[in-house]
Amino acid sequence: MNVMVNGQPRQVAAGTTLQALIGAQTGGGRGGAAALDGDVVPRSQWPSTTLRDGSVVEIVTAVQGG
Amino acid sequence: MAERGDDPFVIAGVTLASRLLLGTGGAASMTVIEETIEASGTALCTVSMRRHGVAAEGSLLDVLDARGVRILPNTAGCRTVREAVLTAELAREALETNWVKLEVVADEFTLLPDPIELLDAAEQLVGRGFVVLPYTNDDPILARRLQQAGCAAVMPLGAPIGTGLGLTNPHNIELIVSEATVPVILDAGIGTASDAALAMELGCDGVLLASAVTRAQDPQLMATAMRHAVLAGRAARRAGRIPKRVHAQASSPVHGMAVL
Numbered sequence: 001m002n003v004m005v006n007g008q009p010r011q012v013a014a015g016t017t018l019q020a021l022i023g024a025q026t027g028g029g030r031g032g033a034a035a036l037d038g039d040v041v042p043r044s045q046w047p048s049t050t051l052r053d054g055s056v057v058e059i060v061t062a063v064q065g066g
Numbered sequence: 067m068a069e070r071g072d073d074p075f076v077i078a079g080v081t082l083a084s085r086l087l088l089g090t091g092g093a094a095s096m097t098v099i100e101e102t103i104e105a106s107g108t109a110l111c112t113v114s115m116r117r118h119g120v121a122a123e124g125s126l127l128d129v130l131d132a133r134g135v136r137i138l139p140n141t142a143g144c145r146t147v148r149e150a151v152l153t154a155e156l157a158r159e160a161l162e163t164n165w166v167k168l169e170v171v172a173d174e175f176t177l178l179p180d181p182i183e184l185l186d187a188a189e190q191l192v193g194r195g196f197v198v199l200p201y202t203n204d205d206p207i208l209a210r211r212l213q214q215a216g217c218a219a220v221m222p223l224g225a226p227i228g229t230g231l232g233l234t235n236p237h238n239i240e241l242i243v244s245e246a247t248v249p250v251i252l253d254a255g256i257g258t259a260s261d262a263a264l265a266m267e268l269g270c271d272g273v274l275l276a277s278a279v280t281r282a283q284d285p286q287l288m289a290t291a292m293r294h295a296v297l298a299g300r301a302a303r304r305a306g307r308i309p310k311r312v313h314a315q316a317s318s319p320v321h322g323m324a325v326l
Contacts, residue, residue, distance in 0.1 A: 006117040026118050031127045033115070033160035040155040058117065060156050062127055064099070065114025066089035066140040066167060066276055 001053035012051060019046035022059055032061045073304065075272060077249055078165070078197045078218040082136070083109040085266070086296045087251065088289075089276025091142075096129050098285050103133045105289035106279065110136040112167055114143070115157050127161075138199070140167035141187075145180070150187040154196055166191060167221070167274075168200040177227040181208050185215060192216035201253050204234075206241040209250075219248050221274060224265060225255025228277045232261035236268055243269035259288075259295035266299025267307070 003010055005025060012021060018034060018041055026032055034041050035058040041049050051057070075082045088108040093099045103111065111130055130137055139157030144150040147170070154166040170187050172180040179202050191198045197218045202208055204222045212220050222242050225231035232255060233239060243250050252265035253274040262273045273296055282288035 006119070031160050032118060033156040035152060035156060038152070040152065040159055042159055058156075060115045060153075060160065061118045062113040062137070062139065062157075062161060063116045064090040064093055064126060065116075065142050066091050066112025066138070066274075 001051070003051050003053070003055045003057060005057045006059055016051050017047055018049040018051065018057070021051060021057060022046060025059055026061070032059060034059050073300070075249070077199070080136075082272075083107075084293075084296075085272040085300060086262070086292055087112070087138070087272055087274040088135075088279065089274065090126065090130075090280070091276045092280035093285065094280075096125060098280065099126070100129055100133065101286040102279050102289040103130075103135060105286045105293065107293045108135060110138055112138045112140050112274070112276070113161075114140055115153055115160065136165075137161055137163060138165050138167050139163065140201075141169045142171075144170050145172070145183070146170070147183050147187040147190060150183070151190050151194070154191055155194075158196070164195055165197045165199065165218075168198050168217075179203050179223075181205065184208075185211055188212055188217055189215045199251070204238040204242070206238055206245070209242045210245065213246065213248055217248060219251055219271075220246065221251040221253035223254040224252050224261060227254045229255055230257030230278060231255055232257050233264055233268070236264065239265065239268050239270065256292075259291040262292050262295040263299035263302070266296055267302050269303055272296075 001014055003012055037056050075085045084107045086106050086108050087110045088106050089112045090099050139161055141150040141153040144153055150170045158164055170180050170183040171177045188198050188200050192215055199219045199221055200212050200217050201221050209220045224233040249271035251272040251274050252270045256262050256275040256278045265273050279285050279288045
C-alpha cells in the first residue's frame with residue numbers, strides 16, 4: 001500500500017506498523033517523534049499503530065536551531 | 067567576575083546556572099557548538115524540530131547532554147496555532163521535556179511574531195501542560211496577556227531575528243520588565259556584547275541569542291564576550307546606576323580649593 005513519509009511517497013506492506021516504518025527510516029534512536037495523519041503518536045504506541053493505505057507520516061528529530 | 071549575594075535565575079521552579087541562553091542555529095559544526103557552550107557558560111540551549119534526514123543532526127543531542135545543558139525545543143518556522151501546538155507535542159515526545167520556546171511568526175520577511183496566533187497557541191499549550199516560553203514582540207500589553215495566559219517567561223525581541231540591530235525599543239523592554247511577574251528574557255536581535263549588557267541593565271532576567279555568537283567571525287570569543295556582558299549587565303542592574311544629569315557634577319571636592 002502507499003503511504004507518505006515526510007512528504008515522499010513510499011510503498012509498504014499491508015500491516016506495517018509505525019514502529020517498523022520508523023525503524024527502517026531512522027534506526028529508531030532517541031530524539032525522534034512521529035505524527036500520523038496530523039496527530040502525534042507516543043513512542044509507546046508505535047508498535048501497536050498500523051499504517052493504512054494513504055497514511056501520512058511525519059518523522060521529526062531535533063536539529064540545530066533557535 | 068565576582069557577584070554579590072544570591073541571585074538565582076529561576077524559570078518554572080528550575081534554577082539555571084547562567085542567565086545566558088544559547089541557540090544552536092547557525093553554528094558551522096558540532097565543534098563550534100561545543101566551544102561556544104563552554105565559553106558562554108550557558109545552562110540551556112535551544113533546538114528545532116525538523117523532518118528526519120533534512121539536516122545532519124548527528125550528535126547534537128549527545129553534545130548537549132555531554133555538556134549538561136538543558137534542552138529547550140522551539141517551534142521555529144510555525145505560522146499557525148495548529149502547527150505550533152503539533153510541533154510542541156512532537157518535541158515533548160522526542161525530547162522528553164514539557165518546556166517549549168513558542169515561536170509563531172507572521173512571515174519570512176520580518177520573522178516577527180504573529181500576536182494573535184501566539185497568544186492562542188500559548189493558551190492552548192499551557193492548557194496541555196507545557197512550560198511555555200513565548201518569543202514575543204516588544205509589546206508590553208501582549209507580554210502582559212502572555213503572562214496572564216500562564217506562560218513561564220516572556221521573551222520579547224530586541225530586534226527581528228538575525229538582524230543584530232540590538233534593542234530597537236529599550237523603553238518598551240523597560241515597560242515589560244516593570245510589570246513582569248515571570249522572568250523576562252531578551253530574545254533575538256542581539257548583535258554584540260553591549261546589546262546583551264544593555265538588556266540586562268534594563269532589568270531583563272536573561273538573554274537568549276544565537277546568530278550573534280554562531281555567525282560571529284570567532285564564535286568562541288564572542289561567546290566569551292556574551293558571558294561577561296550578561297554578568298556585567300546584571301551586576302550593574304543590581305548595583306543601581308547613577309541618575310543621568312544634564313550638567314556636570316564634580317567628583318572631586320569643591321571646597322578647600324587653594325587660591326592660586
